[in-house]
Amino acid sequence: MNTSIDLGSTGLEVLGRDECLALMKTVPVGRIVFTEGALPAIQPVNFALDGDSVVIRIGIGSKLALAAKSAVVAFECDEFDEQGMTGWSVVLIGRAEAVGGENEKRRLADLRITPWALGSRAHYLRIVPEIVRGRRILTHVPAV
């Protein structure tokens, strides 16, 4: 075994922050995790990175906008290869903030986040990560 690889307690390779952010840039969809009426909630969204912040587009009256605004949320991205039984996952945790100011909105428009779903999503939510964690499945050895 290559001892330079940081293996977590679950036998997964622990990824550094920079690698986590680089991997996130390779996928168009992530999942925002929040609380809705005291229940855990998760919703896939198109997103982009602005520095190390996650930016998503939301409808102003959407459930997501109401539930996630100013809340601590998680944001997850992953990619799995069924044939190789491998893959990676990155999770950010941070506070979700509505983006205000027309100048800032114009700047974020350059990120060209294109929601695949129908419907107006003229507003932006930013998640500033406090914690960034990533794991990669190294090699498949079936567990007993």
Add this chain to the structure above:
Amino acid sequence: MNTSIDLGSTGLEVLGRDECLALMKTVPVGRIVFTEGALPAIQPVNFALDGDSVVIRIGIGSKLALAAKSAVVAFECDEFDEQGMTGWSVVLIGRAEAVGGENEKRRLADLRITPWALGSRAHYLRIVPEIVRGRRILTHVPAV
């Protein structure tokens, strides 16, 4: 527009429970959403359906085992097509229960859930869904 399609408020097609469960059977990885130290947490896992319950394998002392046991959790599966800008997502919400009894464990072993990650996961967690929700992106029309 085909008026027989149930469109949710977000412009996504609302999927029925049976279709949700059928779609879940087509993917090997889902994501369990729970709370860990008052923070939202999410972890990808290999899973199988046992009837309409989600069954996953866990290590006995794992964070997931400690945090999710007897808690209300969400479980999400999805599949997205970047070229077609389309995809679907299913979310279950229910209580996670440790599976007890050797007979039951032997029966669940027949589900052949193979964790891709290394490490012993000799125990089972079952999520009995109270709520099953699914959405599909119908057609891509870029939002303004």
